Amino acid sequence: MKKDKSYYLNLPYEIIVRKLTDDEGGGYFARYKDFPYIMGDGENEAEAIA
Numbered sequence: 001m002k003k004d005k006s007y008y009l010n011l012p013y014e015i016i017v018r019k020l021t022d023d024e025g026g027g028y029f030a031r032y033k034d035f036p037y038i039m040g041d042g043e044n045e046a047e048a049i050a
Contacts, residue, residue: 017045 014033020026020041030048031039042048 015049017048 017030028045028048029041
């Protein structure tokens with residue numbers, strides 16, 4: 001079975017989101033559980049995940 005890009009994009013990867021403290025700059029931080037070096041941040045959870 002040949003697997004294309006959409007197969008991998010639809011796998012259920014777990015994303016961990018946490019609220020940052022004021023000392024850390026505030027907002028939210030998100031990262032993939034299985035890929036710790038893929039991360040993002042933003043003013044809200046949706047921004048951090050995007």
